[in-house]
Amino acid sequence: DTGVSQDPRHKITKRGQNVTFRCDPISEHNRLYWYRQTLGQGPEFLTYFQNEAQLEKSRLLSDRFSAERPKGSFSTLEIQRTEQGDSAMYLCASSPGQGANTEAFFGQGTRLTVV
């Protein structure tokens, strides 16, 4: 297992375009999280899945954002009608299960630049 994988690593898009990112978690990890990190800041929680169910969404996740995890394995995060304020690093993390002691494993992130 190579850890949490995110694709693409970098994405440059024009304002108003739609973009989609993919995250492949560690096998058999049933929890998957999306975070957003802007330059010089810590990651901020966006949403998480328990298997295929999306259980919580942050108020940061506007209507232009949608996330799916159709078979409880990989996940996609789509941003519609991108804005310059969407420029950030989008991080995916997975963990094996419940419990606050459970370690979350992070991918290297997808850096989005909206021009």
Next chain:
Amino acid sequence: GDSVTQMEGPVTLSEEAFLTINCTYTATGYPSLFWYVQYPGEGLQLLLKATKADDKGSNKGFEATYRKETTSFHLEKGSVQVSDSAVYFCALSDRSNAGNMLTFGGGTRLMVKP
């Protein structure tokens, strides 16, 4: 809501110097506390954690003690190396939240010079 505050960087030290990065938190419940590290070009990695008051987390020469009375989780290392240069994030996971998502501080960049 929950929040984490850590000292702003960058912190610049000479090799073998003593390191302290301060972290304080606010939580509605009884959190678990973490330090994550981000090396250049890599993803966040868990460095250490502590799950209850007075617990000490340690790894790779780093340590931090969960201080409930001062709501702090300061990171320390007795002798830093150039390879410790990275960004360090303090984080908490509030056990009252079923999702166990992490709340992060703003990060502290550490630069160690030979």
